[in-house]
Amino acid sequence: xxxxxxxxxxxxxxxxxxxxxxxxxxxxxxxxxxxxxxxxxxxxxxxxxxxxxxxxxxxxxxxxxxxxxxxxxxxxxxxxxxxxxxxxxxxxxxxxxxxxxxxxxxxxxxxxxxxxxxxxxxxxxxxxxxxxxxxxxxxxxxxxxxxxxxxxxxxxxxxxxxxxxxxxxxxxxxxxxxxxxxxxxxxxxxxxxxxxxxxxxxxxxxxxxxxxxxxxxxxxxxxxxxxxxxxxxxxxxxxxxxxxxxxxxxxxxxxxxxxxxxxxxxxxxxxxxxxxxxxxxxxxxxxxxxxxxxxxxxxxxxxxxxxxxxxxxxxxxxxxxxxxxxxxxxxxxxxxxxxxxxxxxxxxxxxxxxxxxxxxxxxxxxxxxxxxxxxxxxxxxxxxxxxxxxxxxxxxxxxxxxxxxxxxxxxxxxxxxxxxxxxxxxxxxxxxxxxxxxxxxx
Amino acid sequence: xxxxxxxxxxxxxxxxxxxxxxxxxxxxxxxxxxxxxxxxxxxxxxxxxxxxxxxxxxxxxxxxxxxxxxxxxxxxxxxxxxxxxxxxxxxxxxxxxxxxxxxxxxxxxxxxxxxxxxxxxxxxxxxxxxxxxxxxxxxxxxxxxxxxxxxxxxxxxxxxxxxxxxxxxxxxxxxxxxxxxxxxxxxxxxxxxxxxxxxxxxxxxxxxxxxxxxxxxxxxxxxxxxxxxxxxxxxxxxxxxxxxxxxxxxxxxxxxxxxxxxxxxxxxxxxxxxxxxxxxxxxxxxxxxxxxxxxxxxxxxxxxxxxxxxxxxxxxxxxxxxxxxxxxxxxxxxxxxxxxxxxxxxxxxxxxxxxxxxxxxxxxxxxxxxxxxxxxxxxxxxxxxxxxxxxxxxxxxxxxxxxxxxxxxxxxxxxxxxxxxxxxxxxxxxxxxxxxxxxxxxxxxxxxxxxxxxxxxxxxx
Numbered sequence: 001x002x003x004x005x006x007x008x009x010x011x012x013x014x015x016x017x018x019x020x021x022x023x024x025x026x027x028x029x030x031x032x033x034x035x036x037x038x039x040x041x042x043x044x045x046x047x048x049x050x051x052x053x054x055x056x057x058x059x060x061x062x063x064x065x066x067x068x069x070x071x072x073x074x075x076x077x078x079x080x081x082x083x084x085x086x087x088x089x090x091x092x093x094x095x096x097x098x099x100x101x102x103x104x105x106x107x108x109x110x111x112x113x114x115x116x117x118x119x120x121x122x123x124x125x126x127x128x129x130x131x132x133x134x135x136x137x138x139x140x141x142x143x144x145x146x147x148x149x150x151x152x153x154x155x156x157x158x159x160x161x162x163x164x165x166x167x168x169x170x171x172x173x174x175x176x177x178x179x180x181x182x183x184x185x186x187x188x189x190x191x192x193x194x195x196x197x198x199x200x201x202x203x204x205x206x207x208x209x210x211x212x213x214x215x216x217x218x219x220x221x222x223x224x225x226x227x228x229x230x231x232x233x234x235x236x237x238x239x240x241x242x243x244x245x246x247x248x249x250x251x252x253x254x255x256x257x258x259x260x261x262x263x264x265x266x267x268x269x270x271x272x273x274x275x276x277x278x279x280x281x282x283x284x285x286x287x288x289x290x291x292x293x294x295x296x297x298x299x300x301x302x303x304x305x306x307x308x309x310x311x312x313x314x315x316x317x318x319x320x321x322x323x324x325x326x327x328x329x330x331x332x333x334x335x336x337x338x339x340x341x342x343x344x345x346x347x348x349x350x351x352x353x354x355x356x357x358x359x360x361x362x363x364x365x366x367x368x369x370x371x372x373x374x375x376x377x378x379x380x381x382x383x384x385x386x387x388x389x390x391x392x393x394x395x396x397x398x399x400x401x402x403x404x405x406x407x408x409x410x411x412x413x414x415x416x417x418x419x420x421x422x423x424x425x426x427x428x429x430x431x432x433x434x435x436x437x438x439x440x441x442x
Numbered sequence: 443x444x445x446x447x448x449x450x451x452x453x454x455x456x457x458x459x460x461x462x463x464x465x466x467x468x469x470x471x472x473x474x475x476x477x478x479x480x481x482x483x484x485x486x487x488x489x490x491x492x493x494x495x496x497x498x499x500x501x502x503x504x505x506x507x508x509x510x511x512x513x514x515x516x517x518x519x520x521x522x523x524x525x526x527x528x529x530x531x532x533x534x535x536x537x538x539x540x541x542x543x544x545x546x547x548x549x550x551x552x553x554x555x556x557x558x559x560x561x562x563x564x565x566x567x568x569x570x571x572x573x574x575x576x577x578x579x580x581x582x583x584x585x586x587x588x589x590x591x592x593x594x595x596x597x598x599x600x601x602x603x604x605x606x607x608x609x610x611x612x613x614x615x616x617x618x619x620x621x622x623x624x625x626x627x628x629x630x631x632x633x634x635x636x637x638x639x640x641x642x643x644x645x646x647x648x649x650x651x652x653x654x655x656x657x658x659x660x661x662x663x664x665x666x667x668x669x670x671x672x673x674x675x676x677x678x679x680x681x682x683x684x685x686x687x688x689x690x691x692x693x694x695x696x697x698x699x700x701x702x703x704x705x706x707x708x709x710x711x712x713x714x715x716x717x718x719x720x721x722x723x724x725x726x727x728x729x730x731x732x733x734x735x736x737x738x739x740x741x742x743x744x745x746x747x748x749x750x751x752x753x754x755x756x757x758x759x760x761x762x763x764x765x766x767x768x769x770x771x772x773x774x775x776x777x778x779x780x781x782x783x784x785x786x787x788x789x790x791x792x793x794x795x796x797x798x799x800x801x802x803x804x805x806x807x808x809x810x811x812x813x814x815x816x817x818x819x820x821x822x823x824x825x826x827x828x829x830x831x832x833x834x835x836x837x838x839x840x841x842x843x844x845x846x847x848x849x850x851x852x853x854x855x856x857x858x859x860x861x862x863x864x865x866x867x868x869x870x871x872x873x874x875x876x877x878x879x880x881x882x883x884x885x886x887x888x889x890x891x892x893x894x895x896x897x898x899x900x901x902x903x
Contacts, residue, residue, distance in 0.1 A: 032527070043501070046504075062483040063486075082561075119526055122526050125530070143702070177824070254584045256620055258627075333487070371819060371820065375627055380828075382820075400852070
């Protein structure tokens, strides 16, 4: 792959580009889909792709193609250079150079993945399905997947970067609802991902899903009040996603963020620390280098409530006359943007059970259907699989109950994080308790 | 290519069904934000998707290499997968409904092909629009303009007779501002997405009109109050009617979902909405964004009445679920790219126009709200939904009052349909810049008239 990348970069320079980069991915995947309590389809796929980014005297061009056939790759290269002839000059357009601070990561490639066939993938999918259905006859698995595969990605640029890395991945999840005497519960789902075959636990995912869906049966209209909420790690992770996106240097520079001007300021309670670390062994988003070939390094985003860093790719770093933090993300079909790798939120000092016990009047939230405004942080969402809490105890599950507020403001209303942390894809997150939240029932 | 595909059909001998779909997609995008080129890309994503059925097991494989030997290899991989799938399948009675499959060439109406216009011209348009937008008001913190186009050519060949070529052309134009008065922030979006050519894209609104709309709205929203949460009479505009029709109702009538026990299961022939509500899904709606002349199983699409005057009439099917329910396929099997297998998806979904004027409908409201424009949302298995509106106006004693911001609407979609007591006499497709996600993307549209109903209004308190 590196050879093809080099060829593409060389061709781009010959056509007049002053800097050029090729990002390549190849992979193989087996996939079994579930539908309506049964196997739906088995699918095998081979993926090839190359994205060519060029700068011609600081003007940008990009093209991609999903094949390694040489004539098509060369035609994508000339398309990219052609576009660079049209676009305006931007002084921040320059590519990273090779550095010597790469840390070889562990646990992202299981060589046994190359031997896995469709038969094994089918068995994992069947086990996941059977576990969920056996838990309770009222459960319907609407859909689900088990996908396993491996691949390699590579970055080659005209400033000396020539890097490639193999990774395997197994992604599996299940979604559905429960039926009881004419009642249909709300949707619930559970997903997991791992690089290693030994860590695949389809039964665990199926059990979490099954428990969630059964406990959401019998939901009644809630009450309107202002009180405490407990967010399950999945919901807390979603909310933190908004905060982390707001810390992207691109959003800061474009003034599309509430965190503009907040660097080194207290933006959350002092009990909250959020770290990004792309080097954790076996982490879902672990890699040696980012989409541009810049080395991954651990980075504290929020330290004891203080915003300590924004996330940078090379373009945004150039604009701020700073260094990339190794957070360029993306695939072969687009320009490198900015995103987190693995996110770790510190654990608190009380168990989840104790956090609940201390609540006089509140709501426990297992899923929140909300579309927060990514810029302002305002949100108003319907609680799915929520429970009223009264005097420290779970009461009825609720429907048609909304919570609303502002995610940035809620960071200052956190009154506790749990000792327990849960892996939610590339996030490791505790349960979170927040005070004074507006809860409305229709 | 069609002859190559026909020639390799014999590889499916001894197999129940084989389907080959060559799909070539050029997708171009230009995006400028705050005066800077954010994206310019030309992507070519092409290949052949192979789907096959063997003893009730489905197998799928795809290849980006289109020479005969590679296509034959993909067929053999798909057959191997179907055999594995068949071993695990509990329901062994999978059949495909018989229907006349598409043959020949299909192309929507395209006025002034997108390829008549150069990348330079499109870049210039985005640049100029963003330049004007950026300077249109002092409240603008960030501005962005995006042009995107998808140019498709598909060839679909099946072992039971489909042999067609399908051309498609879907451009989008999107204008966005993020504005602030120093203390508070609002955003405002205006977008169009259609099926057709350059002349069709800007037929209703010129680029400058987009600027006026987003800036005026942002200015007004910054001065607006937040609503208080309450159940109320609500008038929804065509874009919100489209969103509810698609997101909260449409998904619950997709037959794959019905089989899994959606809330509409067993409800055909029963009342699910007021008699003013006729709701449909159609592939043949001219320049609407979800127009699809032939689906990805080779079924010619048509208009399907889902709810007729409040009575549930039909689900949305592929050939497999049509056979299961004993009905005709509805042409809803869609795949986003060659490497995706066709699944049941909507196309253009909406509510038919009624008889009253919007003014009359507003005049009939004592206390309530008029909601306009969508900002996304979600719906659930039980048709419970929550959508955000761009604008909301309070109505008091039949008169439109102050603009409110941060307004959401929620409820149970079928309860909302049953509460519909007025439907306006106009109709508009207004969701065409949207994509629907269900394991894979699809280009869809939604629309309708204004409707008056009852739902929960929410917002920041």
